[in-house]
Amino acid sequence: MPDDLFLIDGNSLAYRAFFALPESIATSTGFPTNAIFGFASMLVKIMTEHGQKPTVVVWDAGHSGRKEVYPDYKAQRTSRPSLLKQQWPHLEEIVDAFGYANVRVEGFEADDVIASIAEKARHAEPPVPVTIVTGDRDAFQLIDDDGLVTIMATARGITDTKSYDRQAVIDRYGIPPELIPDFYGLKGDTSDNIPGVPGIGDKTAATLLQQFGDLETVLASIDEISGAKRKENLTNHAQDARISRDLARMNRQVEVDLDPTEAAAREPDRSRLREVFREFELRDPLRRLEEALGSSEEAAPAAPTESQVGAVVREATLEDVTALPAGAEVAIAVHAPEVAEGELFAAEPTWRFGVFPTADDARDVLVGEAARPEDLVAALGDRPVVAHDAKELGLVPPGLALDTMLAAYLLEPARRGYPFAELCEERGFGTAVEDPAGAAAVLCAALAGWQREQLADRGLQGLMDEIELPLVDVLRAMEVAGVKLDKPRLAAIRERVHDEIVALEREVWELAGEEFVLGSPQQLGQILFEKLGLSRKRRGKTGFSTDARVLQAIRDEHPVVPKIERWRELNQLAKTYLDVLPNLTDEESRIHTTFLQAVAQTGRLSSTNPNMQNVPVRTELGREIRGCFEAAEGMVLLSADYEQVELRVLAHAAGEQVLKDIFLRGEDVHTATASQVFGKPAEELTPMDRSKAKMINYGIVYGLSDYGLADRLNIPREEAKEFIDTYLERFPAVHAFMTGTIEQATDQGHVTTLYGRRRQIPELKARNYQVRTLGERLAVNTVIQGTAADVIKLAMIGAHRALREEGLTTRLILQIHDELLFEGPPEEMDRVRELAIREMVAPWPHDPPMAVAPGVGTTWLDAK
Template identity: 40%
Template sequence: MSEKIVLIDGHSIINRAFYGVPDLTNAEGLHTNGIYGFLNIMFRILDEEKPEYLAVAFDLKAPTFRHKMYDAYKGTRKPMPEELREQVPVLKELLTAMGIPLLMMEGYEADDLLGTAAKKSEEAGVDAVIVSGDRDLLQLATEKIMIRMPKTKRGVTEIENYHAQDVKDAYQVTPSQIIELKALMGDASDNIPGVPGIGEKTATNLIAAYGTIENAYAHVEEIKPNRAKEALKNHYDMAEMSKELATICLEAPLTLSFEDARLTNLYTTEAYEWCRKLNFKKLLGRFEEAEAGKPAEPEVTMVTDFAEAENLFSRLKNQKQIAFELYYEEGLHVSLTDSEQEVFCVSEEGFLTEQYLLDKLREIIEEVPLCGASDVKKLLAFVHPVCREHLFDIEIAAYLINPLMSSYEHEDLKKPYAALTTFKKMPELLKKLDDMGMRKLFDEIEMPLVFTLYDMEQAGIRVNGEELREYGEALVGRIEELEKKIHEAAGEVFNINSPKQLGVILFEKMGMKGGKKTKTGYSTSADILEKLAGDQPIVRDILEYRQMTKLKSTYADGLAGCIAKDGRIHSKFNQTITATGRISSTEPNLQNIPVRMELGRLIRKVFIPAEDCIFLDADYSQIELRVLAHMSGDEKLIEAYQQAEDIHRLTASQVFHVPIDEVTPQQRRNAKAVNFGIVYGISSFGLSQDLSISTKEAKEYIERYFETYPGIKSYLDGLVEHAKEEGYVTTMYGRRRPVPELKSSNFMQRSFGERVAMNSPIQGTAADIIKIAMNRVHDRLREEKMKSRLILQVHDELLVEAKLSEADRVEEILREEMQQAASLRVPLEIDLHRGKNWYEAK
């Protein structure tokens, strides 16, 4: 008899449970009905199926490919109710506490992961049971894959079961033709638009007759009734898009093994505590029944005696490797594991004060060669400074190994055992880093960066609160001016922030052409309005109004709420967010300060240095193009940089076939767009949009560019071929970026994968170089015992708050360390400026 795996669609089932189970809350006011209903369905399925394996799939917060595609065409998805939204992370924690693996991956929806896992199971001879309320998944049904769909009728949950023949019996089409059916009839619950005017009955008849939408379109003149024929003729593009939206990816790069998914004991102490806290009294009986068969947890040695603690810390100093974690619960607790994998927990009590524990932990870190922990940067607030060469951050290691995951947080909820989990992970992660050629990247760039970023976060950047208030007032004044102008031009007062009202004004009352009408009204997205702005003053005012209101809410108001008591903003810098290796900034995001419009740039004036200090701003000049020149080996581009020529003017001369001294400013701007577009794998369509030219002209520009720099063309083509063969591309420093999109059956996703393959090595190498420069500048300032501090990084730009007395020396350090951060075939150049505020320095 075959083994069996149950795969649950997490968001689908909790959503169905939320609407099917009466509202429940626990003592803390948390809504729990979705979680409770989910667990009841899960336990019912497990009791009925008795599988060997179990996993639950969830969508990530970031929009997946199909969401992006739909949103670009039709609008945003219906938001999840807050009462349900708050239950999702709790459900994930509860499932993790039960030891159930969660399938989540950036760029893939839950049904992609379910489909991939089910197909892999079928290939391995394992029966798969998919539990979901999403009819899209019926396309996966075979004799070995069953779809189980819970339905609530009169308060009772019934489950419909579908193998391949069941789908045929119920819908008169095969499982694979469910995709074709959705392409025509759509599915409002899953945001698939379909073809306007074609319902389920007509769609079923068409697919039964023609098999696919492509075949139906090829015979469109034969289609009856006439209404369906005209609908398909006029909206075939929507059918194609809907088919893309409905097609589940079966080749997601899942790393889940059957061993990871093996169903063991769900009734853990941690899960019991969760159910008790959630007030699921009826479910607690399951835990009590399973208690006799529960595997014993590893023994934890609780250390509360001072002498015992002294002996433990003394012994741990002689270890070659340890793991530790800190957590607070009515005082500080230090979880520790040694090479014998014994678990110790030393808690703040009596003579074991917080300071004593932190001092002892710092001593251990300085002595033991390898000390593992999760989120080392967070720990530095307690044990900094320490010997950074000895620390191993398992989250950063996991990020390097797979940069496409949404989170690298420690998943062990049993806090006393957290260090044991870390200890067990370290050898595996170390081996993978070595096998993948990224140990040096980890040791020499990423781990030192933890300390650099920590010091930057602690330093923060000073804000002139009065200047910020005045900036906000100026925005309010401009917003009111624009509001008045827009209302006068429209001839009536209306809500400018309402897309529905705005659409009526522009496309009905004022009769503007180019409006796209949806079920909710006309689309007034930025790309549509920008096409109208050239001839319509009111549209230009509306676009500016949107910019002004965003500046007001995001910066004038948003930044004011982020100023700490010391008068500075302490943004967080993240190492494990972007797939390319770039650092990101949050709480607030200071890397997203506007630069395109003057009023946006003026926000930089509110950022000022401390007393007796000045800002030094150093910005790499065209670093990604220089990296491209080096990595491609294109001799013409390398020579141009070595001769310090104006790259954009030279490119314009070559592409437009004019002498270099006759290149017009417009030609130079166009060449600049091509130069930077090539770095990002721009398509002829994308370039045509940027330059407001035809796709044919843009294609010619790109072809001439590659004729001018043939080494670049062969290099970029080689990157795509390597990614197709190996599944990833690398930077100059060995950083890997997986490109699973290249294996997709979806054309648009494969095209996206090709762009990723072309630009990731360039962007990633530039990011690595900037990190090296940051570490070196930071360390030099410390080594020379300066009071000047590196306080901000914005992509290619470093900002230093320099003491006036040290400014000249700091300039020398910036130039030396940034220009010598990498050895390229072309020089690394920086633009360096001083200023009394960030605006002046920039």
């Protein structure tokens, strides 16, 4: 028997992909790709699971005369969504690259063309088995008795499929495939605007056909059918039912210039596939595609159009590296030593290095061994160096000219990660160099060359040179320095907290009248809302929500709620800090967090092991934990914190003079805002007035909606909306800035900070209102928060440099949001205080100016 012929309904697959996947899926340049991603993923799935098969993708090219039969056929369908319209021309290119055929017959829908090809295949000599891939269930009518035609129906999402033969259709609907048109004649089809009979759905239609046999028999047996309304509808809409059946019945006689017996599996154009997949940044589908093609004995070899970077391997020593021409840029890579199991201490491990000049005429790549990566960096001196994730070298090259990880981050800040091999594969860079470190150095040079072009095209080179690259050395120095932990003090707090956790758990059980798992939202919800009957606020995926805002809203309804809130606070702090921090210290009781420079899309830094950005400060226990971070013996800590940095950025970016004047007068911005919004003098304001104003101030920056504000302040939504509207009336330039930012981002597809950092906002073009409003919030927030992030990065660079230039022993050891933490001898603190203020203010030559609040103490808490 001939190989299976796959017939794919292109329109069905493309539309299903578009509507199943988030519209925010886009390339780093903002081009939408959700339909392309889903469509390509399905083709990869077919190839992965079924191998190379003769495959035809069929497209709509008319209505097959159905409009003449029923003018309202598909009349409810709007024009193709604009985001899908942009992607549509590229779908056939993908099909071609797979080696599949694109087929359309003018005047006919894809399903009729598919039906006709399937019919020819069934009656061919010998018969050709057919698998039809579609999301339309009316195609079940094409399944035959002999098992020659089966349906691969897309289900949830896009690559979740189920195969149907004759028995599977009977099992699902209770009727055989040949009655599917009659089934649709009775129930109709809203997606195609096929009317059917009012009041008859899937279950009733199937029951009637099981009882009477086919549509005509059903209509001839109306007197035997129960239900007066059903009889009436069948009588009055008998002709609609017949028309609906005929609309649903597929035409198997379309003339198609395709011989199923001659269709053969064509080899995919691997080079073109890679090119298309890389163009649209289809990383995961490309990985799965490469696996599928690589495992096939008949897979075509890599095409010569791939970017192969040539080089001659030359074994070298560190002395040879030192002897390279001064000033010549080199790309470097190091590979960790491979130590066999059980031989960890058998010999001194060595690192393999590769050094490759980036000049176009370079041919030699130097490879050798070093005891440590730092030794290679030292041998390079101050030469311009290109590396991937240079901070991980231990010693940052003083001449760092480009970091390919950071360049990838600036170009694609929404990406999940930046693995070097993946970045090179996506661009099609390859090399015949077999030495791993040498090959990595060669590829690093190629990747850097491409990235430089992209950085220049998008105006990001200045951001790279002035902020991101200089910051690498600062972060590494901070990681090495670490911060000292008072372990005995923390241990005492831990013991007390665990005792309180146990006591709280018992008290909660007593108030609830039974024992349950406090950490289980489902069990907690059952206790609060079913057993105790407390107010239900928001429904989640597994029941009514028990999150922090819900508990805050019902706090006064039962004494168990405050105890649960306290238990949660203590339990979280214990798991995150009290139980963990002592295990992360070195022999000097210092903690060395790792700063992550390429994670947040706004440009903000984060940290891990431990996450120092989230060490709490607002609660009493949180402050106690901060008090456990201390200065080394004989030293003190200086904390320098920006005052309302984001609101000052907002005032400048919006050109809001009223807000500028508040800062220039040195007033408390939240009190002054409350006076503006509530129309009261400062002395008449209540603490709640100021709290509301503070929430509105930061809510504007973070895109807080009236719903979100109402939820946080536990006030009616109407009142929250009135607060926001009044705020925007009092600060009209802020309103204009927000509106203008959203309009510009919608038009351009991205926003930029005042320092040129760029972020794509594809959500702004989504049809879904909630996704679109999320995009609006992201657009405004990114400009403000991203600019603030750039400011503090520049401040870190300036402070670190100034400490060295002035010969001080004080070190910058932490950055936490808007705060810098220094450690040094007490006698230097007057100079450090002046230096910190000067360097933190310097990056912002605008009105209103930045303000910095410094403090000194032996612990982080005291300094804060």
